[in-house]
Amino acid sequence: MNQPASAYFMEERHDSNETHTLSVLVQNEPGVLARVIGLFSGRGYNIESLTVSETEAQKHVSRITIVTTGTPMVIQQIKHQLDRMVPVYRVVDMTLTGRSIERELAMVKLRGTGEHRIEALRMAEAFRARVIDATTESFVFEITGNSAKINQFIDLMRPLGLVEVSRTGVAAIGRGAEGM
Amino acid sequence: MTTAASDTSHDPNQMTGAAMIVRAMIDHGVKHIFGYPGGAVLPIYDELFMQQEHLQHILVRHEQGAGHAAEGYARSTGKPGVVLVTSGPGATNMVTPLADALMDSIPLVCITGQVPTHLIGNDAFQECDTVGITRPCTKHNWLVRDIKDLARVLHEAFYVATSGRPGPVVVDVPKDVQFATGTYHPPRKADVHVSYTPRLKGDAAQIRKAVALLAGAKRPIIYSGGGVINSGNEASKLLRELVEVTDFPITSTLMGLGAYPASGKNWLGMLGMHGTYEANMAMHDCDVMLCIGARFDDRITGRTDAFSPNSKKIHIDIDPSSINKNIRVDVPIIGDVASVLGDLLSVFKAEAKKPRIDPWWFEIGRWRARNSLAYKKNNDVILPQFAIQRLYEAVRGRDTYITTEVGQHQMWAAQFFGFEQPKRWMTSGGLGTMGYGLPAALGVQVAHPDSLVIDIAGDASVQMTMQEMSTAVQYELPIKIFILNNNHMGMVRQWQQLLHGNRLSHSYSEAMPDFVKLADAYGAVGFQVFKPADLDGAIMEMIKVKKPVLFDCRVASLENCFPMIPSGKAHNEMLLPAEANDETTAAAFAGGKALV
Ligand SMILES: Cc1cc2nc3c(=O)[nH]c(=O)nc-3n(C[C@H](O)[C@H](O)[C@H](O)COP(=O)(O)OP(=O)(O)OC[C@H]3O[C@@H](n4cnc5c(N)ncnc54)[C@H](O)[C@@H]3O)c2cc1C
Ligand SMILES: Cc1ncc(C[n+]2csc(CCOP(=O)(O)OP(=O)(O)O)c2C)c(N)n1
Numbered sequence: 001m002n003q004p005a006s007a008y009f010m011e012e013r014h015d016s017n018e019t020h021t022l023s024v025l026v027q028n029e030p031g032v033l034a035r036v037i038g039l040f041s042g043r044g045y046n047i048e049s050l051t052v053s054e055t056e057a058q059k060h061v062s063r064i065t066i067v068t069t070g071t072p073m074v075i076q077q078i079k080h081q082l083d084r085m086v087p088v089y090r091v092v093d094m095t096l097t098g099r100s101i102e103r104e105l106a107m108v109k110l111r112g113t114g115e116h117r118i119e120a121l122r123m124a125e126a127f128r129a130r131v132i133d134a135t136t137e138s139f140v141f142e143i144t145g146n147s148a149k150i151n152q153f154i155d156l157m158r159p160l161g162l163v164e165v166s167r168t169g170v171a172a173i174g175r176g177a178e179g180m
Numbered sequence: 181m182t183t184a185a186s187d188t189s190h191d192p193n194q195m196t197g198a199a200m201i202v203r204a205m206i207d208h209g210v211k212h213i214f215g216y217p218g219g220a221v222l223p224i225y226d227e228l229f230m231q232q233e234h235l236q237h238i239l240v241r242h243e244q245g246a247g248h249a250a251e252g253y254a255r256s257t258g259k260p261g262v263v264l265v266t267s268g269p270g271a272t273n274m275v276t277p278l279a280d281a282l283m284d285s286i287p288l289v290c291i292t293g294q295v296p297t298h299l300i301g302n303d304a305f306q307e308c309d310t311v312g313i314t315r316p317c318t319k320h321n322w323l324v325r326d327i328k329d330l331a332r333v334l335h336e337a338f339y340v341a342t343s344g345r346p347g348p349v350v351v352d353v354p355k356d357v358q359f360a361t362g363t364y365h366p367p368r369k370a371d372v373h374v375s376y377t378p379r380l381k382g383d384a385a386q387i388r389k390a391v392a393l394l395a396g397a398k399r400p401i402i403y404s405g406g407g408v409i410n411s412g413n414e415a416s417k418l419l420r421e422l423v424e425v426t427d428f429p430i431t432s433t434l435m436g437l438g439a440y441p442a443s444g445k446n447w448l449g450m451l452g453m454h455g456t457y458e459a460n461m462a463m464h465d466c467d468v469m470l471c472i473g474a475r476f477d478d479r480i481t482g483r484t485d486a487f488s489p490n491s492k493k494i495h496i497d498i499d500p501s502s503i504n505k506n507i508r509v510d511v512p513i514i515g516d517v518a519s520v521l522g523d524l525l526s527v528f529k530a531e532a533k534k535p536r537i538d539p540w541w542f543e544i545g546r547w548r549a550r551n552s553l554a555y556k557k558n559n560d561v562i563l564p565q566f567a568i569q570r571l572y573e574a575v576r577g578r579d580t581y582i583t584t585e586v587g588q589h590q591m592w593a594a595q596f597f598g599f600e601q602p603k604r605w606m607t608s609g610g611l612g613t614m615g616y617g618l619p620a621a622l623g624v625q626v627a628h629p630d631s632l633v634i635d636i637a638g639d640a641s642v643q644m645t646m647q648e649m650s651t652a653v654q655y656e657l658p659i660k661i662f663i664l665n666n667n668h669m670g671m672v673r674q675w676q677q678l679l680h681g682n683r684l685s686h687s688y689s690e691a692m693p694d695f696v697k698l699a700d701a702y703g704a705v706g707f708q709v710f711k712p713a714d715l716d717g718a719i720m721e722m723i724k725v726k727k728p729v730l731f732d733c734r735v736a737s738l739e740n741c742f743p744m745i746p747s748g749k750a751h752n753e754m755l756l757p758a759e760a761n762d763e764t765t766a767a768a769f770a771g772g773k774a775l776v
Contacts, residue, residue: 073508
């Protein structure tokens, strides 16, 4: 490796990346989302998906679900960096628990007539997508499932006149009786 | 706002937001606050005017000065430093000290004024998004939009700044909230932040594992850091006891100097890029490393894949994110240094014996004999290392506090000034902020009015916050600014020499002020020394003066700071001063375009 003359050592890292889903319980105070996002952009972490909503209104607790990729060391850093933020109660790595269910909702708009319309409807039925809006030349489908299923559905819709997609991002929850 | 005025007029806890701010400070034991007024904080200044006997305000000349002064105050006392600045430019001038305090884990509580709530977001006069700008350079921050939240937030602010890993916080208070009346409540035990509860006690099983490793070590080393200082005097006491009980060698980072005394027999000196040969070699060759409140910074590790390759590593830190960040460790212990060391010592004393490590000490002795801090004596020109040694000899045994600026002089101060006690050494380590030392000295002197406070400075750094001399004169703070004047940005020049073909691009100061006249202009006292023979006398004079001093110590202009681990090299590839001729330097920095 040819080192440029620098005050820093430029290191190449060779660990391979993993994708993890993190559930983060936070105090729902102003700016908390900006804080979380700022942490990711400021430290150069990836966000593949981020969803947030208040889940316990009376206690002002929100739940943020983040899908991120990084080396195992980076993933561990991300969790610790989140955990030490003042408004964060808990961070759970849903991927490590191995017992989580992940769902995403997407709305998929299609334009087309004739054969393409019929084919699209058939596919939708196979994927259990519902029609939530229709005109003579368009459909909007609603589909839920894990991200892979939704990606697959969208890929199939592309040649059939895909116009646009709106996705919620991933929400995750653990299986069984225990809460996080 | 409250209902009938008659109900509340006798309630002493009914007060304006501005009064709450001052009251909360007094309730948290704050005696001094550093600040600068402006439109958006005038109600608070009005309140300060009326509370002068409880709370002394020190008026700086630039908000950055207030921030660094508060840092010096905090680091030398263990209490939070408190700052008050106005909105907009007042707040943005505070950004550097906030970032500095975040990096070095210094507790600061900074109150910023903000435009009235109804104007927020309107590009109002002197408006800026203070919480947005300071979010990444504070531990936490708040914008208080409602007087009902103010008392709680103020108490939370003190709690967050000082608990766990300390750090700076900002409370941004719009002017209408300062004027509004509400109910204050004094701080209560329960006024902690609901979701922030750092862990202090270390896991017992992990501590047992650590003791087993320590007891079985053949080549152990203790690597301590700023966390020991943060943890408090008890932590330093326990650290000394641990060294005593185990007889292990100990080194420290720049931030941890003084936790273990420099005169202690197990002391190896500072480690890292400009650390001693024995400290770095011992880090490299050890079999068990006990890291206590240090964060494996890149100035310490050098290339991480060659960092102490054959050791088992134990890491005590209060912040889980410091663990496994740069270096993988074998036994992490999350907790406060004092608490963990207390537990670790009792387990060690009850269940372990100190291992025999004579051969290791013998090896260390050989490294020590290389005398890596040696420099050639010079009778004609003052060498910067010599100046610091003479300063150290002159103040030895006195009640002294040292601050520094950033550059070569900072490293020489760390190498040649021996610290016997914690909290005596204030330096900007993580951010490396030139201009830190002079205002920091001011803050230290406010906290310790009868002590000798010296800023070991560089000629370039000191000009960044020189205006605070005026503050020193106003408050009769007899700080001593000891400038190692080499006419260059020495550290930059050194890197340019070693790494950029000696092309000294903009690292020479063409127009140096006359520091003696400058001192005079401020109403301070100036000294100037050129000859080694005159140094001791002038230093004694400086110490005697009961006024602020600018001491212009003219030193060799091209001296380099060694030893040095070239970046990208391992600890056992240090460049020592005795060996640093052109060829070895070229070889040491080879690999890149160094010295082409
Ligand atoms: C020009 C220049 C050159 C430098 N060269 C060197 C060099 O050669 N050698 C060197 O050592 N440094 C050097 N530094 C400083 C370096 O950049 C870092 O600031 C320094 O090494 C960090 O020190 P530290 O690891 O002790 O961590 P600090 O920044 O002091 O961090 C303290 C650690 O302790 C933890 N902690 C805090 N409170 C507690 C508690 N109560 N209990 C337990 N843990 C706690 C924190 O979470 C953190 O991990 C240089 C700086 C400059 C500007
Ligand atoms: C605010 C700031 N700007 C730039 C730097 C980069 N820098 C590091 S050391 C240094 C030179 C310091 O010169 P001086 O204060 O004269 O000290 P010397 O190295 O000569 O002892 C510079 C410019 C810095 N650390 N801080």
